Amino acid sequence: MLSYSKISNPLVKPFKTSFGTQLTRDAIILTYQEGETRAFAEAVTEEAPLYGYEDNFTVIHMINSHLKGIFSPELEPYKFNEKAAAYRGHNMAKGVLEMLLWDINSKREGKPLHKFLGKSKGYADVGVSIGMSTVEDELKTIEQSVKLGYRRIKVKIEKGFNLALLKAIRDRFEDIPISADANQGFTRDDFRLLKKLDQFNLVYLEQPLPLEDINGHALLRKEIKTPICLDESIESVESATNAIEREAVDVINIKPGRVGGLQNSLDIMEKAKENDIKVWIGGMLETGIGRSFNVSLASNTMVNMPGDTSPNFRYFKKDITNETFEMRDGRISPYKGPGIGVTLDYEFFNGIQVEGARLID
Numbered sequence: 179m180l181s182y183s184k185i186s187n188p189l190v191k192p193f194k195t196s197f198g199t200q201l202t203r204d205a206i207i208l209t210y211q212e213g214e215t216r217a218f219a220e221a222v223t224e225e226a227p228l229y230g231y232e233d234n235f236t237v238i239h240m241i242n243s244h245l246k247g248i249f250s251p252e253l254e255p256y257k258f259n260e261k262a263a264a265y266r267g268h269n270m271a272k273g274v275l276e277m278l279l280w281d282i283n284s285k286r287e288g289k290p291l292h293k294f295l296g297k298s299k300g301y302a303d304v305g306v307s308i309g310m311s312t313v314e315d316e317l318k319t320i321e322q323s324v325k326l327g328y329r330r331i332k333v334k335i336e337k338g339f340n341l342a343l344l345k346a347i348r349d350r351f352e353d354i355p356i357s358a359d360a361n362q363g364f365t366r367d368d369f370r371l372l373k374k375l376d377q378f379n380l381v382y383l384e385q386p387l388p389l390e391d392i393n394g395h396a397l398l399r400k401e402i403k404t405p406i407c408l409d410e411s412i413e414s415v416e417s418a419t420n421a422i423e424r425e426a427v428d429v430i431n432i433k434p435g436r437v438g439g440l441q442n443s444l445d446i447m448e449k450a451k452e453n454d455i456k457v458w459i460g461g462m463l464e465t466g467i468g469r470s471f472n473v474s475l476a477s478n479t480m481v482n483m484p485g486d487t488s489p490n491f492r493y494f495k496k497d498i499t500n501e502t503f504e505m506r507d508g509r510i511s512p513y514k515g516p517g518i519g520v521t522l523d524y525e526f527f528n529g530i531q532v533e534g535a536r537l538i539d
C-alpha cells in the first residue's frame with residue numbers, strides 16, 4: 179500500500195532566506211507498506227513554488243494523476259526513471275518516488291542505504307547554513323557553530339547585503355571555511371558588487387544568479403576569483419552537464435530531492451568527478467526522513483565537501499523520526515539498519531498531519 183501524508187512541523191526558529199521566512203516545514207511524506215516492511219520518502223517541495231516551479235500541490239497531483247501509474251515496488255530506481263522520463267520536468271515529484279524505491283530495495287536486500295548506494299565512508303562531513311539576521315546575532319550563531327565542530331559555515335546574502343557582516347565574520351574568524359549563498363538574488367548587473375566578495379577568501383559563492391542563467395554564471399566566473407557553486411541551477415543530470423560543459427561551475431550542491439532522486443545524484447557525482455568539480459549534498463529543511471537519505475548519500479566517497487546535513491535539533495522542536503542524527507567532530511553517521519534506518523514516531527507524526535490519502539492499495 180502506498181500513501182501520502184502532509185505534515186506541518188514547527189521549526190525551532192523562523193528561517194529567513196531571500197525567498198522569505200519559514201515558520202514550519204510543510205512536508206509530503208510517502209509511506210509504502212507491505213507486510214512488516216515499511217519504507218518512506220519525503221518530497222522537498224513547500225506550499226508555494228518560491229524555490230522552483232514545483233510545490234506540495236503539484237507533487238500530489240503528479241503522483242496521483244500520472245506517476246503512480248508507472249510505479250511498482252518491484253522496480254529498481256533506474257527503471258522507474260526510464261518510465262518517468264515520459265513526463266516532462268517535475269523532478270521533485272519523481273524524486274520522492276525514486277527515493278522510496280531505494281528504501282524499499284535496500285530494505286529488501288537487508289542493507290543500509292549508504293552501503294547499497296556504493297562506496298561509503300561511513301560518515302558525512304557537516305557544514306551549517308545560517309539564516310539572515312543582525313551582524314551581532316550571526317556572529318553569535320557562528321561562534322556556537324564553530325564550537326560545535328561544523329566543518330563549514332554558510333551565510334545567506336541578498337541584494338544590498340551588508341559587506342560589513344562578512345568583514346566582521348572574517349575579522350573574528352580568520353581561518354574557518356566560510357561560504358555565501360545568494361539564492362539567485364543577483365543579476366548580471368551586479369558583477370562589480372560580487373567581485374568585492376573576493377577579499378573574504380570564501381570557499382565559494384553559491385547561486386548568485388537566477389537558476390536559468392548558466393551562461394551568466396560562466397561570465398561571472400571569469401570576472402571573480404571566488405569559486406562558483408551552483409545549487410538551484412542543478413535540477414537534473416542534463417543541467418549539471420550543461421553547467422560543467424559551459425565552464426559555469428566549480429562546485430555543485432546536489433539536492434537529491436530536487437534532481438529526481440539518488441540515481442541522478444550519483445550520475446551527477448560521476449560527471450563532476452570526471453571534470454574535477456567538487457560536490458556536496460545540500461538540504462531543504464527536510465525532516466528526519468529526507469535527512470536520512472541525504473546523510474546516506476553524503477557518506478559516499480565521491481562527495482568531497484561538507485554538506486548541509488545538520489543534526490535534526492537545529493531545525494525542529496521535535497522531529498517525526500524516533501532516531502535523530504547527532505554530530506560528532508563535525509561528522510554525522512548514517513544508521514546501520516536496513517534502508518534509511520530510521521522509523522516514524524507515529525504519535526507525533528499523526529498529531530501534525532494536516533492531510534493524507536491512500537494512493538495505491
Ligand SMILES: [Mg+2]
Binds near residue numbers: 359384410
Ligand atoms: Mg543554496
